[in-house]
Amino acid sequence: MHQHGSHAAARDHCLGPNRAVDRPTGAARYGRMFRDLDPLASDPQVLMRAGSDGGICDAAATLDELNADGDDATEAAGWPFFGQLVAHDITADRSPISGGVATEALRNARAPMLNLEILYSDGPIGSAFLFDVNDPARFLLGPDGGDVPRNHQGVALIGDPRNDVHLFALSLHVALLRAHNAIVDLLRDKGVREGEVFDTARNTLTAHYQWIVVHDFLPRLVGAPLVAQVLAEGGRWFKPRHGQAFIPLEFADAAYRYGHGQIRHTYRLVEGGPAVPLFPDLVGFGPLPADRRLDLTQIFDVPGHPPAQRAKRLDGRLAASLIGLPEQVTGAVDTAAYRSLAVRDLLRGETTGLPSGEEIAALLGEPPLSDEELAHDWPTGTPLWFYILKEAEHRGGGDRLGPVGGRIVAEVLIGLLRADRASYLSRDPRWQPHLPAAGPSYQLSDLLMLGA
Secondary structure (H helix, E strand, O other), X not given: OOEEOOEEOOOOHHHOOOOHHHOOOOOEEEEOOOOOOOOOOOOHXXXXXXXXXXXXXXXXXXXXXXXXXXXXXXXXXXXXXXXXXXXXXXXXXXXXXXXXXXXXXXXXXXXXXXXXXXXXOOHHHHOHHHEEOOEEEEEOOOOOOOOOOEOOOOOEOOOOHHHHOEHHHHHHHHHHHXXXXXXXXXXXXXXXXXXXXXXXXXXXHXXXXXXXXXXXXXXXXXXXXXXXXXXXXXXXOOOOOOOOOOEEHHHHOOHHHHHHHHOOOOEEOOOOOOEEOOOOOOEOOOOOOHHHOOOHXXXXXXXXXXXXXXXXXXXXXXXXXXXXXXXXXXXXXXOHHHHOHHHHHHHHHHHOOOOXXXXXXXXXXXXXXXXXXXXXXXXXXXOHHHHHHHHHHHHXXXXXXXXXXXXXXXXXXXXHHHHOOOOHHHHOOOOOOOOOOOOOOOOHHHHHOOOO
């Protein structure tokens, strides 16, 4: 084993037990949780009107009735962005928005495991550009440590380019890179053998991240009782065996797109700073200058700091910056409506043949939303994505998912961990975090601030 600088090159033998040996040799697959339910037949033109500028999914029409914080939820504003990173970690569907691809032909370019592939990619050997050539156990950062490294054209050298889409995703990505590097330092201080430092740091960060998904993220999103039930009893509708995980379309194309409804109208990056919309003001895909950095305490509650900004309440409406996405995000489109994320979400469910929200609620034994709660007449049934947002508004107080959305999300995320032999939940469900914590229980903020 040759040397790079003062540290030995990190071993790669698939980079530990949760690396490439467990990844699919081809694209991973999608599937269905509710195979016996018929797809909802919707008119695409109706969906496009609903999701376009001025439609029922456009929150701009109600802004005049609200003050700046009029639709704030209980949880901090950073949680939907963490949820976005989790989505990037387990899914990457590159099929076209407007259809033309058979559902059975859809392929997931990500391994369906919460293994932080978005950070590590193929490790110091297969993805050497992500790591410090003089110390390959550590991630390479930008010159001042506040950005990812970039090529001479400003393109991010990053495990998943989607994490450079806006300032918040990038900031969380950088915080996790810094957390890994801090763990490397802690391990070296404890005298861990150099040849084991990278693998141990990676497995430590991944286990803490997985634990946070189960014990910090999910209870806020679906409620602690449902999490406890799924952990104790297993999934009723999603329970893949070891090594046979897949991503249900009901999750990927409806329930887990809940976070679009939690994006605030505007954000402050620093205390007292101006409030600006996510798009176009905070769009990514370029260097992150020092005067545009995010103070993470503005979007996450951190002990010793004032409360963070809150996420937007879930109510079926999206902020104006998501109804008119910039071309840097959508690429060139031949239909103006495709610039709306609501249109994209609604059409995605139609393209992949998802059942209506009412059909799934009936299967689960849950009373369906009333016409008054839906506040819109869907002639043939309510698209699942919209149903889940309105269910969250009326059955979750706008703060968390209701029984249909919550069941799908909880069963899938916990089921993916149980199907992964290398996850902490498969290896030792009683495992507890051991990295430093600011409070009595370990939280995401502890991990994000570890390398600060």
